[in-house]
Amino acid sequence: MSRVSKFIFFTLIFLIILTLSYAVNRHFISGEEKPFYVELKIAVPNIYPEVASSIKEGDYIIDTQGNRVFRIESVFIKPAEHPVETCDGHIVKAEHPIYK
Numbered sequence: 001m002s003r004v005s006k007f008i009f010f011t012l013i014f015l016i017i018l019t020l021s022y023a024v025n026r027h028f029i030s031g032e033e034k035p036f037y038v039e040l041k042i043a044v045p046n047i048y049p050e051v052a053s054s055i056k057e058g059d060y061i062i063d064t065q066g067n068r069v070f071r072i073e074s075v076f077i078k079p080a081e082h083p084v085e086t087c088d089g090h091i092v093k094a095e096h097p098i099y100k
Helices: 003-028 049-054
Strands: 060-062 068-071 081-085 091-095
Antiparallel strands (some): 060 068, 081 091
């Protein structure tokens, strides 16, 4: 390649990168927030019944700055299960007497 063609090639590459960076910057840093929703199913095992019953539908999980991060859509409480060894050596699941 000649020196002029290299210059033109690198100038075009630079302009393409500059245009793309401007477009990305304008799209993501413009301050326009587009809401999006993600559905998560989370299991919180081995908590006290008082804590489990205090979680209600419509509550929010917030971060350390007080921003709402997640909204609780539904709550399902069941007894916690843990492994127990029977007298004949089998391991089975049993409900925990306290935890939910």
